[in-house]
Amino acid sequence: MLRICAELETADTGTIDRHAAAGYCPQEPALFDLLTPAEHLALFTAGRDHAAAESRELLASLGVPPGARTLVRDLSGGARQKLSLALALLGQPRLLLLDEPYQGFDHGSYLDFWHHAEAWRRQERVVVVVTHLLTEPGRADQVLELPRPAERGPQE
Amino acid sequence: MTARLAAVATAHARLLGRRRTALLLLALLPLAFYGALYRHSPHAVTVGGVASAFSAGGAAIFSMLPARAVNQRLTLAGYRPAVLIAGRLIVLNAAALGISLLTATVMIAGIGSAHPADVVAGVILTGLVAVPPAWPSAPCSPASSKRC
Numbered sequence: 001m002l003r004i005c006a007e008l009e010t011a012d013t014g015t016i017d018r019h020a021a022a023g024y025c026p027q028e029p030a031l032f033d034l035l036t037p038a039e040h041l042a043l044f045t046a047g048r049d050h051a052a053a054e055s056r057e058l059l060a061s062l063g064v065p066p067g068a069r070t071l072v073r074d075l076s077g078g079a080r081q082k083l084s085l086a087l088a089l090l091g092q093p094r095l096l097l098l099d100e101p102y103q104g105f106d107h108g109s110y111l112d113f114w115h116h117a118e119a120w121r122r123q124e125r126v127v128v129v130v131t132h133l134l135t136e137p138g139r140a141d142q143v144l145e146l147p148r149p150a151e152r153g154p155q156e
Numbered sequence: 157m158t159a160r161l162a163a164v165a166t167a168h169a170r171l172l173g174r175r176r177t178a179l180l181l182l183a184l185l186p187l188a189f190y191g192a193l194y195r196h197s198p199h200a201v202t203v204g205g206v207a208s209a210f211s212a213g214g215a216a217i218f219s220m221l222p223a224r225a226v227n228q229r230l231t232l233a234g235y236r237p238a239v240l241i242a243g244r245l246i247v248l249n250a251a252a253l254g255i256s257l258l259t260a261t262v263m264i265a266g267i268g269s270a271h272p273a274d275v276v277a278g279v280i281l282t283g284l285v286a287v288p289p290a291w292p293s294a295p296c297s298p299a300s301s302k303r304c
Contacts, residue, residue, distance in 0.1 A: 008228050008232075022232070023232075024232055026229075030228065031226065032167065032171055032222055032223075034171050034174040034222075035167060035170060035171065039170065042166075043167045043230070044229075044233050046159045046160045046162070046163030047160045088229075091234075
């Protein structure tokens with residue numbers, strides 16, 4: 001669903017009407033294993049003024065040292081996910097589409113993520129989180145439970 | 157546009173450069189073909205040239221596979237598919253040129269060709285045609301049928 005909202009896939013039926021710029025964080029961090037976090041930031045922010053400083057602050061706020069020379073393949077799963085999340089946040093998109101964004105996070109990082117999500121909401125950004133792990137549903141404005149494919153009707 | 161093209165090319169140059177073992181094997185492949193044949197076959201130069209094309213194609217695969225998923229994110233970040241293709245092609249053609257030059261140099265030293273320029277041109281062109289735009293293609297945005 002998020003890939004359709006991000007216009008990375010077409011829907012079999014129905015349409016998506018999206019007006020805001022979207023940041024998309026896929027479930028599997030789509031990153032280059034042989035680049036460092038800083039090199040990813042340089043690639044994703046190339047040609048945009050002030051984006052480099054923003055990206056460094058963003059990465060630091062998520063707990064990944066932006067100057068680290070560690071290649072992505074040597075990062076922990078949580079650190080990769082944080083980098084993937086930071087890339088989705090670049091450019092301050094109004095709509096955030098996050099697919100299992102805290103996969104691999106420890107409990108502290110999980111709580112940090114929700115603190116960030118609350119801050120994004122205060123900035124009037126829309127945050128859509130797809131997850132099978134929501135221990136605190138009160139943090140979300142709206143929770144939609146999607147049925148398993150076997151439970152769906154033939155026309156759904 | 158130029159900054160983004162340079163960023164893509166730099167990233168792919170780093171990715172390829174950090175696969176040192178693969179690069180070494182790709183560079184040695186045409187030399188191995190040539191070395192195995194040059195005393196026994198009049199076609200050693202031709203086979204070595206074709207092997208340099210194999211190596212250039214192999215470098216393209218190493219560059220293409222990890223980029224498939226990231227390309228979609230880069231298009232969301234504002235990259236045009238043409239920039240992603242061009243940035244990768246710059247690096248792949250440079251790699252093909254390097255491998256072909258190395259191969260041609262060893263061949264010329266081995267056979268003492270009376271027409272070294274022909275050998276160099278032939279091997280380089282064979283290597284370069286192995287990196288057509290189709291090789292570095294990977295889906296960028298299936299929704300819009302764009303490819304990069």
